[in-house]
Amino acid sequence: MSDSEAESRIAHSDKVSDKTVKERINLDVLARHFEDGETVTLDAIKERVSRFNRKATYIKVLARGSLDKRLIVEADDFSVQAAKMILLTGGEVIETISSPD
Numbered sequence: 001m002s003d004s005e006a007e008s009r010i011a012h013s014d015k016v017s018d019k020t021v022k023e024r025i026n027l028d029v030l031a032r033h034f035e036d037g038e039t040v041t042l043d044a045i046k047e048r049v050s051r052f053n054r055k056a057t058y059i060k061v062l063a064r065g066s067l068d069k070r071l072i073v074e075a076d077d078f079s080v081q082a083a084k085m086i087l088l089t090g091g092e093v094i095e096t097i098s099s100p101d
Contacts, residue, residue: 006084006093015096017076023056025049027082028065036069042076061086 025045033048034040042059045052061073063081070090076098078086083093 003080011094013094017096017098018057020057021055022058023053024060026062026064027067031067039072041074
């Protein structure tokens with residue numbers, strides 16, 4: 001899958017990003033804490049990932065590790081490689097709308 005194809009398959013939600021407290025999370029962490037077919041949101045990450053900053057308001061998903069399950073991931077930003085991995089496993093990538101700075 002090319003970068004441009006992955007970028008064209010990113011869906012956009014009607015939620016607006018709040019960039020007050022930015023955090024990052026890697027795909028291997030999501031794979032450990034979520035089951036096949038689940039929807040991953042910032043609130044769900046705060047509930048399940050013990051060392052994740054509970055004050056986070058903005059999350060970027062990065063591609064470290066591997067992903068072996070289909071996840072529906074809603075986040076504020078994604079690396080292109082992370083989006084590709086999510087899409088290639090049959091998952092969905094949903095990006096929030098960036099607010100003007």
